Amino acid sequence: MMSGNSRDALATAYLSHLVNERRLSPLTCESYARDIAVLLHFADETSLDQLRIHHIRRFVAQRHGKGFSGKSLARMLSAWRGFYQYLARDHGYTCNPCTGVRAPKSPRTLPHTLSPDEAANLLDFPVDDDPMALRDKAMFELCYSSGLRLAELIGLRPGDLNFSDGTVRVTGKGGKTRIVPIGSQAARVLSEWMKLREVLVKPGATALFVSRYGRNISPRSISHRLKIQAARQGIGANIHPHVLRHSFASHLLQSSGDLRAVQEMLGHASISTTQVYTHLDFQHLAKVYDAAHPRARKKEKP
Template sequence: MTTDAQHAYLEAYLSHLRHERGLSQLTCTHYARDLKLLFSLLEDQPVKQGLTQLTVNHMRRHIATLHGRGMGSRSIARTLSAWRGFFHYLGERHGMTDNPCTGLRAPKAAKPLPQALSADQAVMLVEIQGDDALSLRDRAMLELLYSSGLRLSELVGLNLNALDIRNATLVVTGKGNKTRIVPVGSHAISAIQRWLVARSLMCPPAEQAMFINQRGKRLTGRSVQYRLKEWAIKQGINIDLHPHMLRHSFASHVLQSSGDLRAVQEMLGHANISTTQVYTHLDFHHLAKVYDAAHPRARKK
């Protein structure tokens, strides 16, 4: 199979991911990177194999090559998943009979627990003082991230019509363009209302983005990350903070208080409850600390 043919299959597959499966541009970019890596591995072989000639043994050697280059287990697993999906697509749409990735598994890696703020740290972070527009905006954003467990992409993608102030709910568009309704806490509602007043004085009427920059344009994810790190320093939180940590904190704190894993799954927008179950480990970690500090037979002398 020629390089041009490989490129044509790749473009067709990326179009399928974007338009039929509704994946984001960023996700498609990651798929493209992983598949171009496969094509480069094929080019490096002394005996060239086309996509239709690949076997499980070929793919196993390619995985070993990536491992030998120092690629981590999680990255290999993601790359292998991209390859597997691509060959599945070729089988369905282009008659490729055997998927050479069938049965292959990436090396196992320990799953690190997500980092979460303590309840006191979270409150300290979001209670930003100041009446200037940027402070009001940033408090509204951080309150909302912690109040409703939003992803960064969901936050910056919000439009004004997503918020129902009367019912204290928010319509969120998550992964795969799936929508869900999440509750919004009273502190977040109050912060958003104050921000919307300031926003009306700095934004053209046609702009529908809820969170905007000083030029009246939709705020980017990179800007949110930068502002969050700035506020962590100003608020005295000595942690390398990122937006997803507020999502982890939301999930951990709600689960600790309610014990309702299904409700947390629904609010986070997880397709599988196994993804949400990681927060039960965080909860146990919290309980273990309490036990070690309080139980007479656990305290260290």
């Protein structure tokens, strides 16, 4: 039977593989680490090479019974499958007990987006002489302008900006890079931030966006600052950086109708992932129809 220390060593080696060989982002690696920790907890005294499909199904059922969604369980299973694939490749494991196990389906929820007016309101705040307000405005404008994920925003370096052609080079999932346009308002604020960053930045800090102390800013700090700004602007929804990405995609699709271009700018590997925004657009059209078309008016109950 494999000891707990041996299992921990295998998990540590796998996470190191994700960082050094697959070069996944720190946020993605943290997610994998949590999922692998869940597997080790469920396995308890059972050796990893003794786990079978009925064990995995029971683990998933227990997790589902605690209220975890089908989406989170699917992600967890994907992490477990990847772990066993690594164990087969590097440690001689012959069975992947996660193969063939599917997460329970959960209702598909559409991503929350801001209306164009709400997005404009959120970003319309003065910076005055506050360096952090200028930095926040530059971050939020860039997220909305170019549809960046939080991890992509964190990973930006000053050299990724190209003001001459108005683009930013983004490193997305799996280390794939793409070139995305920057809106004129975002470019203006970013130009101002770059001058201030030169004054603030400390040796060793490489990120485009740094803290008031000149160090690389954390994802948690960005999310917190956005929530504060949304509250100040009177936007009551639960605003987080991905809402800006969703809003970018929805607004761009509504105005252009070019699904393939939106897919490329978002960095989606499959266009089916991008198609969720066509449902958002349809929701908007349905509301307009229901409000305006004579045949759409609901009959009053007698």
